[in-house]
Amino acid sequence: MRGHAHLVAGYIAGNSPFHRMALWRKAVLLLAVAVLCLASPAISVTLGVFITTAVLIAAIAAHRVAGLPWGRLWRAVRIMVVFLVLIAAYQWWQHGPATAWQVVAAIVATVLASNILTATTPVDELLDGLGAVVRPLERFGADPERFSLTVALMLRSIPFVIGAFSDVRDAARARGLERNLMARSLPVVIATVGYARATGEALAARGLGDPELPGEQ
């Protein structure tokens, strides 16, 4: 099932500077990318375009420094192409080409930066990091383990949903229904709900999310 579904956010083993960098440093860099891309246009559109373009070039360069293949970079962008085109068209229509470029470049740069983080950090380390971030909120009832597991599940679900879209598209095409929106979307929803149910049951069976028992603290 979903044999062609690829891991968008999977870890790629390596020894690049990003692989060796502490998770918190990578998170700060990711935050910096997002802040630069989002905040710079507030000063001026020209400055926003200049900074966002520079950040995008830096993100692409960082992708190479991290030793990630071009295919991985392209895949990260490819799944957003339709949305990017729609967003660009709307922004162009409303605010002109400079803003359209700035918004699209900001999205791509941020996605590439987050892609570098997930590709150079083992999921286990990511979970520990997320757990550490949420731990101070434990006194207010937050459960760090559950929070990090939820994020892991979200990452894990992305390739399934992409695979479901692809499978359903093929099935619709085989039946001559490639232009039928219902035939191309409803089975994806059903498959995704079924997947969520099965995953929930599997998690319960593995005791993930169960409370800790006395003696396990």
Place this chain on the structure above:
Amino acid sequence: MNSIVLETAGVEIPPVDGTGTAKTILRPLSVTLNEQRIAVIGANGSGKSTLLRLLNGLVLPSAGTVRVNGLDTRTHGAAVRRSVGFVFTDPLSQLVMPTPLEDVELSLRRLKLSKRERRDRAESILAAYGLSHLAESSVYELSGGERQLTALAAVLAVDPSILVLDEPSTLLDLRNTKLLHERLAGLPQQVVMSTHDLDLAAACERGLVIEDARIAFDGPAAAAVDWYRESVG
């Protein structure tokens, strides 16, 4: 020795709209499972999976109790799940993490080991199952048999005393089915499994045939397989 005691009034699903009658998916049953290898066989939709899900509290009986080593699945569900490992038909729904190594590590998080210990233990578990070379592969890139073995390794990583498998070989080819047979044969755990693989079933000590949501035959596995073959005609 493990002890699983079911004294239930069956399992019913209430009507979706709140009116009408409940649907019975498993009739009342009273059975004790002590043998090391128990096979549950029967047609699709007969109630096999529901029976298995009763054993670790994934499904609760409409009334009555299911006790695993003295613990009621209704009141001690978390403790029961610590001792009952469950392997599903489709391992992809069970493998939560992107790679086999990370999935086994996820199972081990409960043990509160250090990161290094967790990694070392996960690697040694995968090595024991001949999966070291796939440790950092995507679970999507594994074959059906490799996925099923990974799911088995992840479940056994926390050393449950009972292993429940729901049709573990249904999605496997002949080679991988044989590999799974070999792995299961060597396990020290009590194993309860539903299966359509009658060779696998016949090799067990005890066989339960589920038919029309009830236990239609309970006896030595070989006799259960014969009984099932005859009932199908």
